[in-house]
Amino acid sequence: MRLLFLGDVVGRPGREAVTGHLPGLRDRWALDCVIINGENAAGGFGITEAICEDLFAAGVDAITLGNHAFDQREALVFIEREHRLVRPATFPSGTPGRGATMVETARGARVLVVNAMGRIFMDAMDCPFTRVEEALADCPLGYGADAVIVDFHAEATSEKQAMGHFCDGRASLVVGTHTHVPTADYRVLPGGTAYISDLGMCGDYDSVLGMGKDEPLRRFLQKTPGSRLEAAQGEGALAGLAVETDDATGLATRCAALRLGPHLPPALPDFWD
Amino acid sequence: MRLLFLGDVVGRPGREAVTGHLPGLRDRWALDCVIINGENAAGGFGITEAICEDLFAAGVDAITLGNHAFDQREALVFIEREHRLVRPATFPSGTPGRGATMVETARGARVLVVNAMGRIFMDAMDCPFTRVEEALADCPLGYGADAVIVDFHAEATSEKQAMGHFCDGRASLVVGTHTHVPTADYRVLPGGTAYISDLGMCGDYDSVLGMGKDEPLRRFLQKTPGSRLEAAQGEGALAGLAVETDDATGLATRCAALRLGPHLPPALPDFWD
Amino acid sequence: MRLLFLGDVVGRPGREAVTGHLPGLRDRWALDCVIINGENAAGGFGITEAICEDLFAAGVDAITLGNHAFDQREALVFIEREHRLVRPATFPSGTPGRGATMVETARGARVLVVNAMGRIFMDAMDCPFTRVEEALADCPLGYGADAVIVDFHAEATSEKQAMGHFCDGRASLVVGTHTHVPTADYRVLPGGTAYISDLGMCGDYDSVLGMGKDEPLRRFLQKTPGSRLEAAQGEGALAGLAVETDDATGLATRCAALRLGPHLPPALPDFWD
Amino acid sequence: MRLLFLGDVVGRPGREAVTGHLPGLRDRWALDCVIINGENAAGGFGITEAICEDLFAAGVDAITLGNHAFDQREALVFIEREHRLVRPATFPSGTPGRGATMVETARGARVLVVNAMGRIFMDAMDCPFTRVEEALADCPLGYGADAVIVDFHAEATSEKQAMGHFCDGRASLVVGTHTHVPTADYRVLPGGTAYISDLGMCGDYDSVLGMGKDEPLRRFLQKTPGSRLEAAQGEGALAGLAVETDDATGLATRCAALRLGPHLPPALPDFWD
């Protein structure tokens, strides 16, 4: 199976990079399943139902979230009816929405998408290792699902790498999100799970994390309240990871970075052309 | 000028990757100056004088540090006499050692190396923006130095990107260290400063941050005290950034990742061969 | 019922304050149940089986713990057989020991003692509100137990006050521990639960949190590694809360601070003499 | 000299407790100098010029601040002309206002009031020990000032106790603020400095830190965005510390808690009546 996971979409530049590039890429590479993290899609803070629709229309199969999941309050409502939208499974029980969803691909394969949030340097929620363990147990790779994908939205590289090893052999792919910077440590782990510490973001990289750079810099220097953070407005770039899985086992056979657009070292998977 | 900055050396695998590869690379590319972060060189925790000597002998011109600077207590002593060893300038005044040093290259150029530590998610020390500002003011690029290099040892990508923009046009190169994962966001910023959020580490990448992966994973799962963290013992890889500067201005003209060894997507600068 | 809860015992001065004063107080006030937090009893770090025995011999009925629960490794073993020793219920499932225990008093009353750890500014574990809710549901006040006591070991006053309100009417007593400073906000909440944000410690108050003050102060000033933290060695004081409950409802009718020994404003409950 | 320092004023209940009680207390005890922390005076968030005027009119001589100093933006402006308003000296240089001020009492004594913020579990600013040292050196007790008062606005009890010992013998009084819970550890330290870890707040104690308790509790349970935090609206109580100093040395001779109003164990200094 051919999978693509794109990092946190930030504001209009991120959305335009997705809607501009994704339809062509999906077609060119005959992708089976495309996932994206959408927690910053609405101006940097959360996501709306209209934006979800735009992303689905551009070729996205499922959207994951993170600490900004509910910054737009409407997400607390429409997430109940939108089963392709997943919020971290580590939220308290009773939180609207779901922590995992099953995508059925055009060719009939079942892809389990799990979302969890880290606890190091983040607001503490439920244990991500426990919640991911439960999701993997409910729907084991090769039995309940043809592919299993985990978006681990976390800050600390130690916790992310630990999650990769924890899932190795039991998931097709573990991606880190949240730092908005693509890492160059993607690989297939010994047990067959593709892994990257962070996908990076889809957005304007001439920025601080996709937001206009003046106000963040001012805050570091001055420590007094100032203006609101706003998404940067330059052209956005795509960042993500392309993964091929073995249809028999669901495990990854190879993976490669996708980095496409201004201010990023370009990278395209070369194994599908 | 041709510069190479290598990320945090972790334990024996990291040191052997440096001593094994660096002499050849230095020669092959006719490097003018090589810097490395050495805060984890001694088994993951700090650095000893003997290890410093080995790194210098392998072709390193200066060594920077971070939060683990003084894990080996002897560093509190020998740093006073070893002017090529730099600890973060953000330590309190009175701390042994120095926060910046000047390297004179074989061809007679002066390279200022500055080290600072971030404050987001780290033990709070002095303001890194203030301390870096002072170092840049003391020795301006093009006047006091032919190249200026800042190692910003920090956790949060926001703080690192802010530091990059803060120095843009005033430094040849700003590198992030500390997360032990190489990022793929290196570029020359608009003002002429080469930047990367994190160099990654020189060490065994089949690990958690260069340390054997069992104990870190156990700690995430069990939260009870266990055994000590020990450096992983597989073959190490090198990770760093290669930068070319303009001799007239000291600003960067191009940069590229170096990733060499097991478990990392390979990358070599192509502009010097 | 007459209850006394004493704060974190720190080192020898704390233990001697307990063994010196508690037998007399227990007798003088005809106490039904005495609980103490023992996480720092062994030189500031954890607890041993021998120390547990000494505390029980001095008139303690149950011992709670906190983030230092297992600093002495032997506690991972003997906690399994010592049912009067309770560690936070927020540890991952599978952790040795228990998060709640039932004390039977000499007069045949059943006292449920629950221990939980906060998550603000502490290593993240399970949600304390969820774990306490479960304990209260398993053994409701007035049905399963004649008194219910919660030790909420937490840093942030917001989280502690929230826990007090959360339990109000369902517990006899909610005490905060961990900061080692007694607070003067004890009261019976509207629903009948006695509450104090922090009991303070049993230990030498001419110190930093019960530890000799030179090294903590040096660390704040110098940020370099130094000597080990050691418990201060002056005479210890007792700090805790005395509570009377209604035998019919198990709810608190009145409460008062106990502060006895050097360096603390003295306070003794006046309603039992 | 007779000094009174009152803790963080929270919203209308806090202000009314001050304006209702302070004029009578000032008169009854012939207070020489009254200081109050005003960082939460405006509905819990910051302070306005009008509120400052009300507090001064009620008998306050100087107002200190903290992390909420500039939540009301107008404070960035009027603090420049209001020399009786002090913000933490640990803000970056260039921040509007001042970190210390001199109060001249009716009887002609000079009282230096210094404000600093801690760094443990708080947004990192300059080193409080360094900034307080500078203030003490600029204006030594007994030479530059007849009394020296330090408001250390901090979260961690370790940092607060360390600051107390750091200033012992060099200040008349060190008070902690920020946690909004009064501590019962006030005393005169060996060198003659009166100390309390936290004054508590002036506000409605049937609350979470002075704010209505439903929303904070909901946030702990649900982790989703909800309504704004609003100051609780019940009757407020006063909390603070009364200190007497020796006119010859400026050091403290005795101190006692002031706790006056609903939901707090009552406490009044007995040495002035």
Ligand SMILES: [Fe+2]
């Ligand atoms: Fe994000």
Ligand SMILES: [Fe+2]
């Ligand atoms: Fe995020």
Ligand SMILES: [Fe+2]
């Ligand atoms: Fe490191």
Ligand SMILES: [Fe+2]
């Ligand atoms: Fe580090």
Ligand SMILES: [Fe+2]
């Ligand atoms: Fe403790």
Ligand SMILES: [Fe+2]
């Ligand atoms: Fe503790």
Ligand SMILES: [Fe+2]
């Ligand atoms: Fe406050």
Ligand SMILES: [Fe+2]
């Ligand atoms: Fe505060």
